[in-house]
Amino acid sequence: MSTSPISTPPVELVRRLARTWEALQPLIARSLVAEGLGARVRPGMGLVLFALFEEDGRLIGDIARRGHVSHVAALQLVSRMEAEGLVKRRDCAEDGRATRVWLTPAGRGLEARMQAASRRNREVLVKLLGLDDALTLNNLLGRLLDGLAAENAAASGASSRDKSPAGRDANTKRKTRS
Numbered sequence: 001m002s003t004s005p006i007s008t009p010p011v012e013l014v015r016r017l018a019r020t021w022e023a024l025q026p027l028i029a030r031s032l033v034a035e036g037l038g039a040r041v042r043p044g045m046g047l048v049l050f051a052l053f054e055e056d057g058r059l060i061g062d063i064a065r066r067g068h069v070s071h072v073a074a075l076q077l078v079s080r081m082e083a084e085g086l087v088k089r090r091d092c093a094e095d096g097r098a099t100r101v102w103l104t105p106a107g108r109g110l111e112a113r114m115q116a117a118s119r120r121n122r123e124v125l126v127k128l129l130g131l132d133d134a135l136t137l138n139n140l141l142g143r144l145l146d147g148l149a150a151e152n153a154a155a156s157g158a159s160s161r162d163k164s165p166a167g168r169d170a171n172t173k174r175k176t177r178s
Contacts, residue, residue, distance in 0.1 A: 027124060031117040037110060040084050046114060048077050048087065052103045053111050059098050060089075068145045086110070 028043040041049070047067035051058055058066075064074035078101055081087045086107035092098035126134045 024121075027121060028117075031120040034120065035113040035117045037113055037117060040086065041110065041114070042080070045077060045081055045086075046118065048074070048081055048101065049103075049107065049110065049114055050118075052087065052101060052107070053114070056108075057100045057102050059092060059100055061098070063101065065149075068149055081107070 025043045028046075029038065032038045032041050032043070047069065048063055051063045051066050060074050060078060061071055063078070064071045067074065078087060078089065082089060085104055087101050088104055089099050089101055092100050122134075129137060
């Protein structure tokens with residue numbers, strides 16, 4: 001029998017990570033409601049808001065990288081938030097292909113309540129895990145996110161090369177040599 005350092009199958013790890021996000025959404029939603037934000041802000045929007053509280057006028061791609069989400073996911077969040085009147089988009093003056101996102105006065109006005117909701121969420125997690133385990137989990141999840149971002153970038157680069165004419169030629173040559 002194998003002596004794997006992981007006592008549960010890796011599939012359980014993936015399921016638990018997915019279930020954790022599902023279980024966090026109601027906690028986040030309750031915190032937003034408690035701060036009077038439930039009508040305008042949805043779980044996930046904090047990713048954009050906190051990035052813009054830190055530095056307004058960010059590129060959508062920067063928001064996506066900071067939040068470890070795809071460009072498409074960040075764009076969808078920004079679109080929903082623009083419809084709510086929380087942010088506005090403008091073409092980037094330096095790069096006409098890029099778009100910058102700015103807080104509206106209504107979006108900027110949410111900062112104190114968003115900070116309070118975030119603090120409320122952290123307090124619940126620390127209560128459930130204890131401070132040491134919460135810090136450890138935070139560090140582990142940070143490493144996991146960074147590793148997955150690198151893994152996805154490498155896979156995306158390989159996928160792009162495989163789809164390019166040069167990549168197809170290289171793959172064909174490899175296959176014919178085998």
